[in-house]
Amino acid sequence: MPQVSLPQSRHPNLPLTALAPMQDVTNLWFMKVIAHYGSPDYFFTEYFRVNDTSRLNRNILAAITENDTGRPVFAQMIGESIPHLVRTAKELCNYNIAGVDLNMGCPAPRIYRKNVGGGLLLYPEKVDRILGELRSAVNDRPLTVKMRVGFENTDNFYEILDIINRHSIDLLSLHGRTVKDMYHGVVKYDLIASAVKRVDCPVLANGNIHCATTALKVLSETGAAGVMVGRWAIGNPWLFNQIRQALRFEPIAPVPLIEVRNYIDRLWQTPYSATMPVRSRVGYLKMFLNYIAPNVDAEGHFLRLMRQMQTEVEILNLCDRFLLGDLTKTLALAPYSGV
Secondary structure, rough: OOOOOOOOOOOOOOOOEEOOOOOOOOOOHHHHHHHHHHOEEEEEEEEEOOOOOOOOOHHHHHHHOOOOOOEEEEEEEEOHHHHHHHHHHHOOOOOOOOEEEEEEEEOOHHOOOOOHHHHHHHHHHHHHHHHHHHHHHHOOOOOEEEOOOOOOOOOHHHHHEEEEEEEEOOEEEEOOOOOOOOOOOOOOOHHHHHHHHOOOEEEEEEEOOOOHHHHHHHHHHHHOOEEEEOOHHHHHHHHHHHHHHHOOOOOOOEHHHHHHHHHHHHHHOOHHHHHHHHHHHHHHHHHHHHHHHHHOOOOHHHHHHHHHHHHHHHHHHHHHHHOOOOOOOOOOOOOOOOO
């Protein structure tokens, strides 16, 4: 079966950029916030859980049906039951999606122990069957895969790349760590470069791309068609614009810390916050600040103090102190080392 054309980028002469799918983060609201600061070319939803009783999650579906960012949105699924993956893929194709994405990389133990997400990498034969059935079901729009270079080692890596070719996958997002590595250790960009040479579809390089300089270095090292950024786009939503500026050899515009404070307010004004319990709201804000803080001060004081705060008021007052105290300060272009 021939490959299907990917949605066109708004920046056709530049490598692609994508926001990585992150559970409990990349909802409709976060996509809208990111879009305000400079959208990636592609968005991916949080994963739709697929099993014998699953139905399309309404909140995740809203990231497709109510999305006004003007960017293509791929719908991601996670599961291992072939009939139910096929059923869900067909249901998703009734909506305005850019394509269907299969999660073969989630490193959470509670996920991979069910042989889904990154757990699928242990079973190439199962991957072969799943992708074959999905390719037959999804034949009028892109079928894409997000995966890691292996589970505990890379023994199955090339076999799975060949399976991806066999089933005419349209885009591969490849995180250069194993599932067991989670988010630690060296990213194996050399294996991403190998994948670029081996598969017939475009490859998005993923893993620890925390600034525009790193993005350019990874693109050069791997020959990838683009980069996918996850956690570091939480800390710096301007990152996709900065990558494009760097690719055009333009100076990267500094972001005043007052704008970072406005970003935090924007995150905070989520439509869901009013109905969230107080403790959940504090946890929600801290989740984002854990990624913002390493770009704010080199000594790590903001991060350390933020983690000690107990209430919303304390956290927001601390944000005022660090982000509004000196209006000449700007967000670091890369996270400070050691923070």
